[in-house]
Amino acid sequence: MDGALASLDRGLEEGRAVPVYALAEAGLVDFLDGLQAHLQGVIELSLRVVREVDGRAVAAGQGAPNTAAWLRDRYRVKKETALRLVRLAAALERDLPVTADALADGDINVEQADEIAKAVAVLPAEHRAAAEKRLVDDAATFGPQQLKTLGTRILEVVAPDEAEARARQAMERAEERAFHGRDLRLSEVPGDNRVRLSGWLDRESAAQLRAAIDPLSAPRPSAGEPDVRTPGQRRVDALVEVCRIALACGELPANGGDRPQVVVTVGIDTLRQQVGTATLDDGSSLPATAARRLACDAALLPAVLGSAGQVLDVGREQRLIKGPLRRALVLRDRGCAFPGCDRPPRWTDGHHIVHWTDGGTTSLDNAVLLCGYHHRQVHHSPWQVRINPGDGLPEFTPPTYIDPEQKPQRNRYHRRQ
Incomplete structure (x- = not known):
């Protein structure tokens, strides 16, 4: 053991002696890549030692209630970090040999290994090996957050029929709970002019509610003044407006999803060459590059002007991605x-x-x-x-x-x- 630690010490000293300021960019990146790989290998080795410490009940012998508490106090780390080390060390030894090897070789990092361990732990035993191998392969492309997302659906990859059956059953149970748990209350408070609105919707009902109020929830400036309502106030006003429309005519406005119409006056050569300025309908100017960008997804009305500046023709809306x-x-x-x-x-x-x-x-x-x-x-x-x-x-x-x-x-x- 002393020889192994002495070798690590010598390697670290040699690394510290490298004049990193003198390295070219490619060499600097290669050096950092190598350090990261060695770092993950050292972490894998330390996790094997943690597992052995835990298995021998070293913590109990030194008066600590458990290994995580012992690690926390001895190495002054967060409780969450110590718990993760103990859990990951056990998982790598028990269920994740491919992950342990990849971590030791520096092919993945400890955060990726932790997400793989958590994803595999909840799977049926017969699918864990295939899921582990797939997630380790994916770790070459995806970071820990993306691996977490992939891990939630890894059963669909390794056992699609079982995943489909589970998902169907879970969705049916969730829909049943949501439907029976739907609730809406209007609560009047004595001495207060406000009425409290609260409740629960199932997803289908919520989707219909959003579709109805979204078109009316956007900020609406008035007389040149900005809309000072909060998002919550705009949603309330939209809900009331939907109710008013329904009471009046029995139908709701369609939400076409179009972007606001912007009238831009600009020469075609200016727009093509992206040099110069364009004029908005409020008289303000913007660069031709911005006008070109707006043209991708904004409703532009091309205006043809006469020599005296009078409008000769305004074309219809076009070029919209909608x-x-x-x-x-x-x-x-x-x-x-x-x-x-x-x-x-x-x-x-x-x-x-x-x-x-x-x-x-x-x-x-x-x-x-x-x-x-x-x-x-x-x-x-x-x-x-x-x-x-x-x-x-x-x-x-x-x-x-x-x-x-x-x-x-x-x-x-x-x-x-």
Whole structure:
């Protein structure tokens, strides 16, 4: 043992002696990669020692109630950290040989190993080995949070028939509980003009309620003044408005999901070249690059002006990614399609891959969902996006300073949930 620790000490001293400030970028990254791999290997070794300490009841012999409490006091770590070490050490020895080897080799990190252990622990014994191997393979691509998501559905991969039966039974039980537990109360308080609204809805009823009030819950400025209502106040007003409409005519307004109409006056050459400014209908200016970005998913009214500035013609709305096309994009992309982004569909814009000013069409094979941040990044950086002709899914080519080989990347987050 002393020799092993002495070797570790010598290796650490040699590592500390490396002049990291003098390393080139590639060498610096390689050095960090190697350190991380060795770090995970040391953690795996320490977990094996923790397991042995626990198995021998060392803590009890030293007056501690359990191994986790002993670790917490001896190494001054959080209680949660000590509990995780004991639990993970036991799981690696008992049920997870593939995970233990991957951790020892530095192929996965301890956070990934912990998520794999928690996912495998709740599975039937006969499916644990297959699930463990699949999750260890997935750990080469996904971090701990994504592994956690994958782990909740790993039974669907290794035993789809059993997973389907379990999911069906669980859904039936949940629907039954929700339906019988539905409740709505209006409670008047003496001396207070307010009435308390409280209750429970099953998911089907909640979906119908949201569909009814969402179109009326958006902020609505009045006379140039911002809407100062809180989100909760807007939802209350929307619910009351739905009731008023239902009482008046028996039907609710459709929510088309269109973006607000924006009137932008800009020369076509300015828009194409992205040099200069455009004018909004309130008289303010914005860069032509912003007008081009708005054109992806905003209702633009192209205005043709005469020499004296009078409006000669205002075209109809066009180039919108909405309605059936928007729904098809949501079904295909499931959220922001940029690699690694987890933003849901409701936070995304429709982006024309080939812009309409450059002859691009408003079609499924020329559109992709992007959140606001990545929409701006695609418009203002060398990142490129295209629809793969093989499977019809979007993929992104990074600039050379990120990946010299410029290998296409995809968002795997939404596709694996």
